[in-house]
Amino acid sequence: MTDSAPFLIDDTDLSGFRTAISRLTRAGYCETAVCERLGVADISFLQWRALPIYREERLKLRDALGSAIDLFLLQGAVPAVELNRLFDTNDQGALVRGGILVIDDNGVARARASLFPVGNRLVFSDHAWPKLPHPGQSSIPYDQVMSVGADSRWLARATVRRPVGATLDLCTGSGIHALLAASHSQHVVAVDINSRAAHCTRFNAQVTGADNIEVIIGNLFEPVQGKCFDLITANPPFVPSPVDSLRFRDGGNSGEDVQQDLIAGLPCHLAPGGIAQIVTELGERDDEPISDRLRRWLGDAPMDILILRLREHTVTNYAIGHAEGDYDFGTFLDSVHEWADNLRTQGYTRIVSVLLAFQWSDPAFGPPWIRSEETGAPIGSAGGEIEALFRTERLARHPRLYEILERSLVRRAGPTGLMEARMLGSQQGANAQAHLLGTSLPLHQWLVPAEREVLVLLEEPLAMHDLVALASELGIDEETVFAAVGSLLRRGLVLLSDDPSVSSFMVNG
Ligand SMILES: C[S@@+](CC[C@H](N)C(=O)[O-])C[C@H]1O[C@@H](n2cnc3c(N)ncnc32)[C@H](O)[C@@H]1O
The missing domain is CATH 1.10.10 (Arc Repressor Mutant, subunit A)
Structure with a gap:
């Protein structure tokens, strides 16, 4: 039985929702303030295991911001006195009828969905930690809408934010990328195969008044046959998984079930001068560079490709991180075995988190190229740097x-x-990586x-x-x-x- 938010809103409740959101904004509920208040350098570092510490050390002061964080981000319960300080009865009624809040007989409120701060914007989605108790939910549904996760934020930060005509956001989920693109696109099409996700995106668009977003339930490019877009964003399910239990996560045994069709579809839908940006993870084999696979999926399409490698995960860490059975060691270890076995069967030696960007190649600059860079995950807007990388790569060619x-x-x-590196008393060249106490120095x-x-x-x-x-x-x-x-x-x-x-x-x- 599930009782997660239905993400349906009646037009009569729209104004109540909008005033509720502006009250939260006035209380300072935004990404920077949340990080400062909780003492984390990046909002994606929040972890449920630290919830008692956030509450004891950071949320003792129950001002409006503290209550909002507990209620809408940390999945906490907020007493009547705090709720009444946050919202008037009209707003509370709208939030309850819209399926976002549940208020018990003692006036204690809990949220059935979270409200994720993304910069100064707020995005509703299902909770980040669905295993924590919340009203009525006893299992995680297959159609759970993905919360705004680290990967969602990386793509949001990396997306090129110049004015464009048509944008397509595939695998839209909560609609985060469609909502952000709505402010610099004439028209945005958001597609998701999961009807619950489509409802969530529509709900977010209604609540924020983004009326240039068209939300379609469908499989990748199928609903937009024959149409081209200046900006395409996508965060497909990518996890190489031995199970199929979460639609937003599991990408088949190889992780590539959706990725491959997504990338293969780009040449038919990317407008000249446009850019397609994808955040994903790819299993890497020692004898096959990721770039070969991307080229193969694109067919003969002459596109330039930028690969930003953000993080690498060993097979062991990946299997442990995804294994199920938190409450039972035997089940957990069996699951670790199942995940690791699947990764080994695929021949993957590591899993790499990547941001990919595709543009049509200009034959005047020689054959299409692929540039791969090891970078950290973006911590701020990086769209301008990504476009600059395309420009300088072309100029250099x-x-x-x-x-x-x-x-x-x-x-x-x-x-x-400038640092000079010399290898004294060694046969190694000066470009050999220097080490300190066994750790490579960053260069x-x-x-x-x-x-x-x-x-x-x-x-x-x-x-x-x-x-x-x-x-x-x-x-x-x-x-x-x-x-x-x-x-x-x-x-x-x-x-x-x-x-x-x-x-x-x-x-x-
Ligand atoms: C990793 S989530 C990304 C959600 C959101 N874009 C974000 O960045 O937070 C992947 C989304 O892809 C959707 N999806 C899975 N297969 C799909 C397909 N074949 N066509 C369209 N959407 C699909 C899932 O329902 C899910 O919402």
Whole structure:
């Protein structure tokens, strides 16, 4: 038996919902304030095991923000006195009729869904920790709507936020990406195969007044045959799973059941000049780079692909993290075995969390490319950086790069720290990773000597011929300087002047 939120709202209750949300906003209920109050650097670090600690150490002061956090994020119970301070009776009535709150005979309120802060926006979805007791629910339904998780937030932060015409959000779930895109798209189509998720997205759109979102129940691209989009976002089910118990999570034994069709469908639906962005996890085999698989799924479509590798999980940690049977060791260990066995059968040696971005390739810049970078998970808006990576990668591959450079001023992209690494008493090259107490020291970029000298010479912006002249005094020839600048450009360490003749040259190829 389940009694989770129905995500249905009557038009007459809309104004009650909207005032309730503006009261929460006035109480300061937003992502930054929640992190500060709970003492976490990132809202996705919240964990249910720490609930007593948050309450004892961080929520002792029961002001409106504290009550809102407990009620809508930590799945807690809030007494009448706190509820009445948060909402008037009209708002409370709307929240109860809309299926979001349950108030017992003593006036104690609990939420049947959570309200997740995403920046300054608020998104309703099913609870993050459905195993914790909450009104009436005794099992986790197959059609549970995914909460706003770390992966949802990574994609939200990485999405390019420039004005676009048409956006498609596949596997929309709570609708988080559709809702965010609604503010910079003329029209958004949100698709999910799970009708409960579609209801949740529609509910969020109604409550927030986002009337340019069209929500469709359907399988991936099927409902949008023949249509193209400037922005496509997707967070498909991706977990390589030996079970099929959660629609939002389980991606078949390989994890690829939905991913593969999603990526194969991009060429038919991505408009020229558009970008498709996907957050997912991919099982990695030692003898098969992830890039090969993506290319294969895309067929012959000439697309440039950016792979940002955010995290790696060993098979062991992945199996332990997903195993079922929290209350019984025997069941838990059997489940660990089942998960690990499945991953080994797939030949996966690790699972990688990735952000993928796809754009149509321009044949003027040579064959389609794939660039893969090890990065951390995004902690703030990263859409601009992702577009910049596409631009610099193309510029560095431009067949007339040297001509472009000759017309440009070159400057450092920003403050740069240089560290010299030398391996003394070792046969290893200087680029061998340095260790301290057995741990690899983090190094952001390895530079070859000419690249380092060029960076040092760029005390101020320089025309290429001046840079070449200065470098020649250090014994570095012209060819090497051009190659070094091309490489630094690609890695975002130097920029070219915004000389309009350079940009028009780029556009006209
Ligand atoms: C990982 S959740 C992502 C939810 C949300 N976009 C987010 O980022 O928080 C995956 C979603 O894909 C939906 N889904 C699964 N298979 C699908 C399919 N074949 N077509 C469309 N949606 C699908 C699930 O119902 C679920 O809502």
